[in-house]
Each structure stands twice: as C-alpha cells, then as structure tokens.
C-alpha cells in the first residue's frame with residue numbers, strides 16, 4: 001500500500017523533471033547543434049523541467065544522435081547500462097533511425113535500435129528543435145505510463 | 153607523495169564538455185598538462201568510401217553531411233571541383249548566392265563558437281544572447297534556403313533556389329536589424345575586462361608554430377599568418393573577387409586573439425553580405441546545358457568558417473567519382489593542441505581546445 005503510494009508519486013514527478021543525457025554515436029553534428037539550440041532561450045526546454053546532465057547515472061532519458069559506428073558502440077552500451085531504471089531512449093535524426101545517408105558505410109554497424117531499445121523516434125535531417133522537444137515530452141509520457149519500465 | 157609523478161587524465165569519449173566523441177588523454181604533473189594524446193575515430197562514417205559508391209548528385213547530399221555546421225562549404229567545394237573538371241561556367245548570380253549563404257554560415261558558426269567560449273567561461277548571459285543572435289541568422293538561412301541545417305542549396309552548375317525581389321528586400325531588412333545587435337555583442341565581449349583577463353596570454357600558438365603545424369583559418373590568422381583563401385586563391389564558384397573586404401589578422405596567438413579574429417570577421421561578413429544584397433546581378437541561377445563530367449582531376453578550395461577546405465576529385469568518365477579526398481580544416485588545426493596545451497593549467501584545457509573551434513565530425517569524417 002505505502003510502497004504503491006510512493007511509486008505513484010515518483011511516477012507523477014517523473015513527468016515534470018526529466019534529466020537528459022546526450023550521446024553522439026557518429027552523427028554529423030547537425031542534430032547535436034539543434035539539441036544545443038533546444039536548450040538555449042528561443043526553444044527553452046528548461047521551462048518543462050528538462051535538463052541536460054553530465055553523467056548517465058543521473059539521467060532518465062538518453063538522447064542518441066547518429067548511427068552506431070564500430071568505435072562508439074561500447075561507449076553507447078556503457079552509458080546505457082549506467083543509467084538507473086526507469087529509463088527511456090530517444091533517437092534523434094534520420095541517421096540514428098535507419099543509418100540515413102551513412103547506411104552503406106563499412107564503419108557503421110546500424111541504427112541505434114539494433115543495440116538498445118528505443119522508445120521515441122524523431123525524424124528529420126537535421127531534426128528541428130521543436131520536434132526534439134515534442135519527442136522528449138512524449139518520452140516523459142512513456143516513462144510515466146509504461147508499466148514495463150517500472151518492473152525492476 | 154612523489155611530486156613529479158605523472159597522472160593520466162582521460163577526457164571523453166563521451167563527456168559533457170564535448171559535443172562530440174573524442175578522447176583527450178592529458179598527462180599531468182600536479183595541475184600542469186605535460187603531454188597530450190588524441191584518440192579520434194569515434195564518428196568515422198567513411199564518407200570517402202560512400203562517395204566512391206554514389207553518383208555525383210547523391211554525392212552532394214552526402215558531403216553536406218560531413219559536418220552539420222559547415223554544411224554549405226562542403227557541397228560548394230565539391231561541386232566547384234566537379235565544375236572545374238567539366239569546365240562549366242557558373243552564372244554570376246549563382247556565384248553571388250553561394251557567397252551569400254557562405255557568409256551567413258560563417259557568421260552563425262562564429263557566433264556559435266563565441267557562445268561556447270562564453271559558456272566555458274561561465275558567462276551564461278552572453279551565451280544566451282549569442283545563441284539568440286544565432287537563431288535569428290538560422291531563421292534567415294531557413295528563409296533563404298528552406299532548411300535550418302542542411303541547406304541543399306548547391307548543385308553542379310549553379311544553385312537550386314533563387315531569391316526574388318521581395319525576398320531580397322526582407323533579407324535586407326533582417327540583416328539591417330541584426331547588424332546593430334551583433335555589433336553590440338561584439339563590443340561587449342571586446343570591452344569586458346573579466347573576459348579579456350581570463351583569455352589573454354593562455355594557449356599561445358606562436359607564428360613559427362603556426363607555420364610548422366600548417367594550421368589554417370582563424371587559428372592561423374590569430375597567430376599572424378596572413379592566410380585567407382577568399383583573397384588568396386581564385387574561386388571560380390564564388391564571387392569574392394568582386395567584393396570588398398579585409399583579412400582579419402592578429403598577432404598574439406592566444407585565446408583572446410582567436411576570439412577577436414572570429415568577432416571581427418563577422419563584421420567583414422556583414423560588409424560582404426550588404427554588398428551582395430546591393431548588387432546581386434540579374435540572370436539565371438543554373439547553367440542551361442547538361443554537361444556530362446569527363447575523365448579528369450579537380451582540386452578546389454574554399455574558405456570554410458574554420459579555415460581552408462580542400463577537395464580533390466578524380467573522375468573516370470562514369471557518373472560515379474573514382475576518388476574524392478577531403479581535407480577538412482579541423483583535421484590540421486586539432487594537432488595544434490599538442491603544442492598549445494603543454495604547460496597550461498588543467499582548468500584551461502576546455503577553454504583552449506574550444507578556441508581552436510574543433511569540429512570532430514569533419515575531422516574524423
């Protein structure tokens with residue numbers, strides 16, 4: 001009973017304070033710059049309580065840009081493992097969805113969802129800051145409602 | 153404890169101070185950096201391999217994604233090399249339009265770098281204001297080309313989108329309103345005593361070192377090397393030869409002079425843009441005749457925001473290039489870190505490496 005109440009409270013608060021960790025696995029920089037623009041004052045994601053943090057251990061959401069290259073696979077998996085549950089993954093940009101223009105390259109292992117489960121996909125090359133913002137809010141919804149993420 | 157013991161401090165590959173993955177291994181003695189090792193290759197996407205497997209028009213799309221910040225410089229340089237091989241004469245209006253986007257790109261890139269420098273210094277207000285100014289430039293570029301990031305503006309033999317009379321009028325208006333705002337920001341940075349004392353005299357790259365390491369772009373110009381491809385070489389794809397502007401050269405080679413070079417270059421860019429908008433020549437924006445690209449070798453150069461960009465193309469008469477070699481400016485500039493980080497404080501490392509304006513996705517391609 002009591003535990004359930006705490007869980008309910010945690011779930012509710014999850015929606016209003018999202019801590020985001022950003023990993024670049026081989027993107028062209030276009031989407032990373034848009035993420036930077038998202039946290040500056042014009043799009044201002046911080047008004048929704050979304051904050052960019054410096055360590056995956058503090059984060060609720062992993063923002064991934066770019067296709068997974070041979071060398072960046074291990075850092076990505078390590079960052080994902082370090083995140084506490086419940087966690088959601090948002091993949092930004094066409095090239096992290098499918099490989100995009102880089103799909104046929106010898107050094108690109110594949111899209112992000114071949115390696116870690118992805119909850120929200122954001123298209124566009126490069127993705128518009130507003131789209132990224134919407135994706136993050138969608139991820140907050142998922143984080144709060146999805147039953148699976150809370151079973152640990 | 154042994155005082156002379158060296159400690160290796162790894163930064164990266166995924167780190168909050170870095171937008172992109174790279175690993176810096178700093179060998180330190182106490183607080184002083186004694187040696188630097190760079191590990192790159194995290195974002196290697198094999199662009200040159202991809203280019204050798206795609207035709208020319210697909211290639212333009214791919215080279216646009218070498219770097220998300222210089223996404224106009226790369227395709228322009230690429231098509232310039234192809235035009236050189238096929239001996240295509242680009243219409244004057246297209247050359248002017250390419251130059252216009254190129255200069256807007258330079259402004260937005262320099263604004264971004266200055267914003268990041270301010271953020272590293274802990275100067276949040278200036279960071280936000282620089283980013284705001286940059287957003288306005290981005291909106292302008294979106295208005296002209298149709299996209300915020302990857303403009304898809306170039307094609308072989310010209311550009312893909314024209315500017316109409318009323319659009320030119322609108323662009324002029326927003327440039328006129330942006331100019332005082334950005335000039336005021338420039339003045340704020342250059343007259344702020346805290347900012348100056350924090351950046352003066354650190355990370356010095358001497359003239360001789362700059363020559364030895366053959367650095368390019370603002371980094372070279374900040375060390376007194378008089379090198380600006382816009383003036384120095386003929387660019388058949390751009391219109392710099394008809395425009396008036398000056399090279400910005402500083403002498404000291406420290407972080408402050410790199411910041412200064414970027415800021416003053418923006419002033420020159422505004423000058424160029426105003427001239428372009430004033431006397432944009434009439435005519436077509438694309439060559440009429442379709443010319444197949446014959447066998448040959450083309451070398452083209454372009455002054456990207458970060459310095460000289462070189463494309464070396466070999467074609468064999470088919471519609472797929474035989475080989476395209478890209479020499480990105482950040483690739484030569486990053487090795488200057490081996491010189492300028494030595495004997496500096498660990499606390500200054502991010503500031504100094506930020507002042508090189510490294511673009512890791514260009515570098516590792």
Ligand code: SF4
Nearest residue numbers: 027030093094095125
């Ligand atoms: S989606 Fe496009 S802009 Fe974004 S990182 Fe990939 S290639 Fe670059």
